[in-house]
Amino acid sequence: MGFFSKTIRTLGPWGGYQLARQICRNQPRILMYHRFSDPPVKGGASPQFFEQQVRHIKDNYNPFSLVGLMQYKREHGRMPSHAVVITVDDGYRDFYQYAYPILKKYQVPATLFVTTGFIERKLWLWPDKITWLLNQIDDIPEAIGVGDLVITVGPINDETRPVYWRQWIDHSLSLHDKEKHHFIDRLAERLGITFPLSIPPQFEPLNWDELAEMQDNGIEIGGHTVTHPSLGRVNDSQARVEIFGCRDALNEKLGQCQRTFCYPNGQPSDFQSFLPGLVREAEFLGAVTAFSDLYGTQDPYLMRRHASGDDMFQFFKATSGVEFLGHKLRRRIRLRRESFLGATDIASPGGNT
């Protein structure tokens, strides 16, 4: 654990979180969740922890959906104070099962970003296909070459599965969208496995009726493309189909209303500079990434999000603003170090000056 984390763990409960909350009162924090499960699984959120978090947000902050936050900003010319936004990606059924009843109980709004082709069951999300493949096999009996990737021999167990998973996911993300699907199909073929025709229960999406019900009860249903490609790996016309197609499906099935958007995967490599313009043209009021840094909500079409889940330390760090302040502090230290080193260089006798 780094010095920064240690300091927060010590000082946070002794007023550090309260202090950060006060300093960051005009900087909304957007939290990001993906899957919910009971019993808990690593990296997900369980109803027990989620209820504690929702109650904490309700008692200490001003909860908004993302579209609510953007509408407030447009109306008042500034962000609301102490705002926290809960966002959930993709459109899995577990949101309806575990998270929605809690949000409804506490009357806390949230934003659910859905991949419309997934909701229509035309596809299952490609990372789930990789997860599913790895759950079907006990070992890689001989080295396999799929495209540029060589998969080494080895057992598949709790220890090695995440390593293979990361390798196959990273390789998929390095490919253009069509090549990525081709890679996953070839991978299955080489492993001698056929994908089921329907989406397996653990990866099932919500349906339009459930989405309509939630939309009527304070949940914004936002856009997350049609097929969940990395938008860093598509051309302008493909991006247009993904962004506008998603908007049209949402408006057709759930009625026309203002919404926000979320870039799939959401890392810097999943992004291209023309995307915010397209998202704005499709009349989304704002858009979010999947990482946090010191830019926070500065650009409405590239707002940063803080990871959340069952890790309460991460939750408090993200919600209070400590994580955001940490990014600012780190940058300040880096700049100071750079300017110090720069000054030393200039003053050094061996320099060219």
Ligand SMILES: [Zn+2]
């Ligand atoms: Zn996603």
